[in-house]
Structures are given as C-alpha cells and as structure tokens.
Amino acid sequence: MASIHDVARVAGVSISTVSYALSGKRSIAASTRLRVLDAVERLGYRPNAGARMLAGTRTNIFALTAPFHADTYAPAHMAFVLAVAQAAREHDYDVLLLTQDEATSGLRRVASSSLVDGIIVLDVAGDDDRVAVIRELGVPATFIGIPKDAAGLVCVDLDFEAAAALAVEKLVAAGHRSIGLIGHSPGVYARGSNFPPRFRDGFFAAAAAHGIETAFVMPERDGPSVRIALDALFAERPEMTAVVLHAEESIHAAVLDVLRERGLRVPQDLSVLAACASFETDHFEPPLDTIPLVAADSCWRAVTLAIEQVSGPIEPRIELVPPRFYERGSIAPPPDRHLASPRS
Amino acid sequence: MASIHDVARVAGVSISTVSYALSGKRSIAASTRLRVLDAVERLGYRPNAGARMLAGTRTNIFALTAPFHADTYAPAHMAFVLAVAQAAREHDYDVLLLTQDEATSGLRRVASSSLVDGIIVLDVAGDDDRVAVIRELGVPATFIGIPKDAAGLVCVDLDFEAAAALAVEKLVAAGHRSIGLIGHSPGVYARGSNFPPRFRDGFFAAAAAHGIETAFVMPERDGPSVRIALDALFAERPEMTAVVLHAEESIHAAVLDVLRERGLRVPQDLSVLAACASFETDHFEPPLDTIPLVAADSCWRAVTLAIEQVSGPIEPRIELVPPRFYERGSIAPPPDRHLASPRS
DNA sequence: CTGAAAGCGCTTACAG
DNA sequence: CTGAAAGCGCTTACAG
Numbered sequence: 001m002a003s004i005h006d007v008a009r010v011a012g013v014s015i016s017t018v019s020y021a022l023s024g025k026r027s028i029a030a031s032t033r034l035r036v037l038d039a040v041e042r043l044g045y046r047p048n049a050g051a052r053m054l055a056g057t058r059t060n061i062f063a064l065t066a067p068f069h070a071d072t073y074a075p076a077h078m079a080f081v082l083a084v085a086q087a088a089r090e091h092d093y094d095v096l097l098l099t100q101d102e103a104t105s106g107l108r109r110v111a112s113s114s115l116v117d118g119i120i121v122l123d124v125a126g127d128d129d130r131v132a133v134i135r136e137l138g139v140p141a142t143f144i145g146i147p148k149d150a151a152g153l154v155c156v157d158l159d160f161e162a163a164a165a166l167a168v169e170k171l172v173a174a175g176h177r178s179i180g181l182i183g184h185s186p187g188v189y190a191r192g193s194n195f196p197p198r199f200r201d202g203f204f205a206a207a208a209a210h211g212i213e214t215a216f217v218m219p220e221r222d223g224p225s226v227r228i229a230l231d232a233l234f235a236e237r238p239e240m241t242a243v244v245l246h247a248e249e250s251i252h253a254a255v256l257d258v259l260r261e262r263g264l265r266v267p268q269d270l271s272v273l274a275a276c277a278s279f280e281t282d283h284f285e286p287p288l289d290t291i292p293l294v295a296a297d298s299c300w301r302a303v304t305l306a307i308e309q310v311s312g313p314i315e316p317r318i319e320l321v322p323p324r325f326y327e328r329g330s331i332a333p334p335p336d337r338h339l340a341s342p343r344s
Numbered sequence: 345m346a347s348i349h350d351v352a353r354v355a356g357v358s359i360s361t362v363s364y365a366l367s368g369k370r371s372i373a374a375s376t377r378l379r380v381l382d383a384v385e386r387l388g389y390r391p392n393a394g395a396r397m398l399a400g401t402r403t404n405i406f407a408l409t410a411p412f413h414a415d416t417y418a419p420a421h422m423a424f425v426l427a428v429a430q431a432a433r434e435h436d437y438d439v440l441l442l443t444q445d446e447a448t449s450g451l452r453r454v455a456s457s458s459l460v461d462g463i464i465v466l467d468v469a470g471d472d473d474r475v476a477v478i479r480e481l482g483v484p485a486t487f488i489g490i491p492k493d494a495a496g497l498v499c500v501d502l503d504f505e506a507a508a509a510l511a512v513e514k515l516v517a518a519g520h521r522s523i524g525l526i527g528h529s530p531g532v533y534a535r536g537s538n539f540p541p542r543f544r545d546g547f548f549a550a551a552a553a554h555g556i557e558t559a560f561v562m563p564e565r566d567g568p569s570v571r572i573a574l575d576a577l578f579a580e581r582p583e584m585t586a587v588v589l590h591a592e593e594s595i596h597a598a599v600l601d602v603l604r605e606r607g608l609r610v611p612q613d614l615s616v617l618a619a620c621a622s623f624e625t626d627h628f629e630p631p632l633d634t635i636p637l638v639a640a641d642s643c644w645r646a647v648t649l650a651i652e653q654v655s656g657p658i659e660p661r662i663e664l665v666p667p668r669f670y671e672r673g674s675i676a677p678p679p680d681r682h683l684a685s686p687r688s
Numbered sequence: 689c690t691g692a693a694a695g696c697g698c699t700t701a702c703a704g
Numbered sequence: 705c706t707g708a709a710a711g712c713g714c715t716t717a718c719a720g
Contacts, residue, residue: 347697347698348697349697359697359698359699369699369700370700391697392696392697394698395697395699396697396698396699399698399699
C-alpha cells in the first residue's frame with residue numbers, strides 16, 4: 001500500500017507538502033498541488049487511518065450507541081441509524097455501531113482509547129444509564145431524544161408538543177371539535193422514552209386551548225386491539241369526527257382496515273392525521289395527511305452539533321426541530337350531521 | 345489521558361514490558377504483571393486505538409456493509425446488523441457501519457486506508473456490485489448470503505433448500521399430502537437476494553420427492569392480498585391440509601387472522617409452519633412451529649471466518665448453516681375428511 | 689511557497 | 705525474564 005513517502009517521491013516534493021496539498025491547511029503552488037494530486041492518483045494513495053488518528057487531533061469516527069430492545073420498533077430504529085450514518089458520511093465521518101450489550105462499557109472503551117471523536121446517542125430513555133457515563137467521560141456527544149435530566153447535555157429532538165399542537169390546529173381549522181388520539185401501546189408510555197407522553201400531553205393542552213373534546217386510547221399492536229380501541233373512542237365521543245394517530249405503521253393500516261369494515265369513509269366521514277411517523281403515509285388507502293418524524297432532520301442536526309463539539313465545548317442545549325404538515329387528502333370538514341347548524 | 349509511558353513509570357518497568365504484560369505475547373514474571381495491571385488500573389489506562397492500528401498488524405475493526413432499500417424488511421435487517429455487531433464484540437472487534445450510499449466506494453475507502461481488517465457483507469444480491477470490489481481489493485471478507493458468482497468468496501448462509509425440505513418432511517411425517525406455500529411478495533423474487541427462490545425450489549423438490557401436491561402464492565404485504573392468496577391456494581388445492589409460510593411477520597399474523605375469520609382452527613383443521621423467520625413465532629395465536637432463520641448463527645460464523653482470514657487467506661467456501669425445527673403445536677395430523685381411508 | 693524534523697503512542701524484533 | 709530502540713505513517717510547528 002502506497003505511503004505518503006511514495007507520493008512525495010513520485011511528485012518530487014517533501015512529505016509535508018503532500019500532507020498540506022491534501023489537507024489544504026497551507027497554500028501550495030498550483031503546479032505543485034497538481035503534481036501531488038497526480039502522484040496520489042497514479043499510486044492510488046489513501047492516507048493510513050491509524051497514522052492520521054495518532055498524529056492528528058481527530059479520528060473522524062463517531063460512536064453511535066443505538067440500543068435495541070424487545071419493544072423497539074425496528075423500522076423507526078433503522079431509519080435513525082441510517083440517517084446518522086448518512087449525515088456523518090456527508091461530514092467525512094464514519095460511524096462505529098455500539099449495541100445494547102455494551103451500552104455503557106462500550107462508551108467508555110471507545111472514548112478512552114480515543115477511537116472516536118464523539119458519540120451520538122439514540123433511543124434515549126428518561127433515565128438513561130448512558131447520560132452519567134457521558135457526563136463523566138466529558139466526551140463530545142449529542143443525544144437524539146431528551147433524558148429526564150438534560151443538564152449540561154446537547155440534545156436534539158422533534159418538537160413533539162408543537163407537533164401535537166399543529167395536529168390539533170389543522171383539524172380545528174377544518175372544523176373539527178371532537179378529536180380522538182390513538183397512541184402507542186401502554187408499555188411504551190410506561191417505560192422508555194419521553195416522546196410519547198410529550199406528544200400526548202401536547203395534544204391535550206392544545207385541545208384544551210381550543211376548547212376541543214378529546215379521547216385517548218393505547219391499543220396493542222394486533223388487529224383486535226385496534227378494533228377495541230376504536231370502539232372505545234366512539235363510545236366515549238360519539239360525536240368524534242377526526243382521529244390523530246401517533247403509533248406504529250401497522251396500527252395505521254389496522255385503523256384504516258377497521259374504518260373500511262365499518263363503512264366509514266376517510267375523510268368524508270372521519271378525518272385522519274398521522275403524527276410523528278417515521279414511515280411514508282402516502283401508500284395507505286387513502287394516503288394520510290402527516291406531520292412526519294423526519295429522521296434525517298434530527299440526525300443531521302445531531303451530527304452537526306457533535307462535530308462542533310469536537311472543536312471545543314459548546315453551550316448545552318435542547319434543540320427542538322419544528323414539525324411540518326404535509327397534506328395528502330385525509331382531512332376534510334366534519335360531515336354535516338356533526339355541524340352545529342346543519343346546512344340546507 | 346494516560347499513555348503506556350505513564351504506566352511503565354508507575355509500574356517501574358519499560359514500556360515493552362507493559363505492552364507484553366497486556367498482550368500476553370511473551371512470558372512475564374507474575375509479580376511484574378501484577379504491578380503493571382495495578383498501574384493500569386490506577387491510571388485508568390487504555391491503549392490508544394490509533395497507535396495500535398499504526399504499530400500493530402490489525403485494527404480490530406470490521407466494516408459491515410448493510411445496504412437498506414425500499415423493500416428491505418427492517419426487523420430482519422436489524423436482527424442481522426445487531427447479530428454481526430454482537431458476534432464481532434465477542435471477538436474483540438468493533439463494527440463500522442457502511443450504508444447503501446457508499447456501497448462500493450465505502451468499501452474501497454475503509455479498506456485502502458487500512459481502517460478495517462475485513463468486511464462483513466449483508467443483504468447479498470444475486471449480482472452484487474460489492475462482489476467485484478471485494479475481489480479487487482483482496483481484503484478479508486465474509487458474505488452473509490450467496491451471490492450468483494461466488495467463486496473465490498467466503499459465504500455463509502442458512503441452508504434454505506434443507507430448511508424447505510425439513511418443512512416438507514415434518515408435515516409429511518404428520519400425514520399431510522397436500523401443502524401450500526405462502527411466499528414473499530413477487531417483487532422479492534424478481535430482484536434481489538436468491539434465498540426466496542432457493543427456499544421455493546427446495547420446497548418443490550422435496551414435495552416432488554415425497555409425491556406431495558403443492559400450490560404456491562406470493563401475496564403483497566397488505567391484509568386483502570393475503571386473503572386473496574389464501575383463497576387461491578384453497579381453490580387450486582381444495583384438499584390442502586397444511587401451509588408453510590416463508591414471509592414477513594405481518595403476513596403470518598394476517599394469515600392467522602383470515603383463518604380465524606373462516607373458522608379454520610390451527611392445527612385441527614389446518615397445520616401451519618413458519619419457515620426461515622427471523623422473528624419469534626410463539627406470540628402468535630396459536631404459537632407456530634418454526635424452522636427459524638437465526639441471525640446469530642450465520643453472523644457468528646461469518647465473523648469467525650472473517651477473523652480467520654485476517655491471519656491469512658483461507659479456502660473459499662459456501663458454508664450452509666443447517667436448519668432446526670422447533671415445535672410449538674401448530675402441526676397436527678390432517679383432519680379425518682382428508683384421510684384416504686376415513687376412520688370409524 | 690516549501691522542507692527537515694519532531695512527535696503522536698503503540699508493537700515487536702533485537703539484545704542481553 | 706526484561707529493556708532500549710526502531711519504526712509504523714502521518715500532522716504540524718519550526719525554519720527558511
């Protein structure tokens with residue numbers, strides 16, 4: 001494998017000139033640079049990663065700690081892992097994958113051996129063991145998600161409260177006054193991350209602010225549970241004209257199936273809005289209006305903030321990514337029977 | 345951060361002694377080793393990764409190339425990524441994640457910069473671009489899956505043909521003579537990996553060997569498609585008494601739903617076998633007999649073979665992991681009406 | 689604008 | 705059983 005010495009010899013310059021020509025860290029005569037680049041090309045030279053790590057100030061590797069648990073929703077998890085890897089690559093960083101087995105010990109290992117320049121933390125739980133370790137290590141890190149005690153940390157997340165408020169606003173604007181929320185399974189609220197309650201509470205708060213009636217159910221992942229959950233919503237709010245979904249993809253499909261069974265048309269009889277979904281909602285029948293959870297948004301920002309920290313400490317912060325609404329045609333005004341003053 | 349010199353000073357030995365005490369590559373007096381380990385402990389010493397990579401012969405990092413496409417089934421994909429990472433860690437290796445964006449260029453990059461000691465290749469397509477690159481690079485690599493031209497490569501995979509044969513045998517042993525196969529969606533067979541056809545062809549071959557009637561359907565991922573597919577099976581083989589599933593988790597659930605709707609009990613009226621599933625099948629109602637695709641099996645073997653290659657070339661091979669059957673109670677003898685000579 | 693050289697922190701022959 | 709030293713391939717002050 002060609003080394004920097006080979007390149008220097010072929011180009012007829014010193015190794016420092018090769019290094020600078022490649023890094024651009026000092027000005028090089030155009031003709032010299034060309035000779036160097038030509039030699040690099042001809043030799044297929046690639047700087048040795050280990051040597052750069054040792055001599056330089058950074059490794060250009062981030063650790064990605066992405067614990068996977070029994071109740072982790074694989075598609076969303078995968079979307080975030082990939083989005084981090086892609087964002088990192090666009091900043092010339094590689095990603096080292098750390099799993100649940102090594103949640104805290106892996107962080108210590110890669111940080112104290114200077115294998116990585118920093119850490120991206122995924123699937124952040126309310127009380128996450130990794131928080132204390134990262135504080136202790138003092139290594140650059142960005143959390144995607146918000147732990148209970150975020151003091152001194154750099155966190156990025158979708159603004160779930162704002163997303164819930166936006167969902168309510170869109171439906172209120174269409175004329176709805178009674179809105180159901182179909183959330184994740186109860187287990188998701190009980191343990192783990194804080195975004196499901198953040199969305200739920202944001203939903204209730206926004207609804208209250210608008211004087212809107214609500215009902216809330218948490219079905220399990222199977223079809224029968226969804227059926228029962230929808231029945232419960234309609235039982236509690238017979239006048240309900242819209243439903244917000246903050247759940248997994250399969251729940252969306254199941255809800256639409258049940259509505260079809262019951263002869264309820266979307267959006268003529270019931271408006272439906274998919275909130276904070278990390279999957280496409282336009283292959284559903286009908287396609288669903290959505291306020292998506294865009295993994296690329298949070299992950300890009302997280303990587304950017306991690307890179308900033310590599311150059312030196314930055315102000316701790318919780319950065320909330322603003323939600324956006326995409327219309328697909330699954331929201332309409334409520335059917336006449338529900339209007340205060342029926343038309344015609 | 346403490347260096348090997350700090351440890352040597354505290355322990356009162358030379359840095360080579362520290363190195364050898366830690367690597368065990370030459371014999372050290374017990375008392376000396378204790379002093380070294382004590383110093384390591386007190387200083388919280390961790391060898392610098394870059395320095396080891398540069399001075400040593402290996403980086404202890406594998407690249408994992410795991411392209412994710414629109415039709416990739418996230419849970420299985422995730423299971424394999426995690427299994428590789430876990431197997432690697434148990435061999436003291438870390439895993440660098442390469443995504444679809446960099447499928448081939450990433451391989452060149454990490455291999456020629458000596459960032460990694462080898463490559464684990466996931467989601468292998470029949471004609472996979474990565475095959476040529478890896479041949480060219482001559483870097484240690486293990487494929488999990490089998491490309492069309494596997495000459496010179498080291499590949500590991502479940503023995504899908506044997507799994508299909510085992511599925512048929514189990515059902516034949518229970519008395520079944522007419523068996524349906526519910527496969528993946530047509531798109532999966534059209535492009536991509538070769539394991540779906542390998543299973544399908546193995547199924548037909550084994551059925552033919554046993555003189556068994558078969559039918560085969562490829563439903564899309566949605567509920568209605570599954571309903572239609574089951575109807576097609578029963579239309580083609582009214583005497584069908586067993587079904588083998590080689591498909592995604594949601595298809596399994598949908599099949600069981602439809603059978604329930606139709607009043608068909610499993611296994612009294614119809615036996616069901618889940619084949620090559622990378623998810624648990626015992627939370628279904630009823631739990632399903634299974635010949636699982638165990639990610640940990642293939643991935644552990646793949647990592648082991650990659651590590652062997654780091655020490656020097658090994659014989660190219662295609663290693664097939666033998667399938668195993670787990671009984672859960674979803675297979676029973678066919679109902680009496682289907683027996684050639686009805687009892688009583 | 690460019691070069692000679694120190695130094696990053698290890699591993700591993702070489703010597704004893 | 706242990707130590708002194710070369711060397712891995714870079715980056716980056718230091719000098720000119």
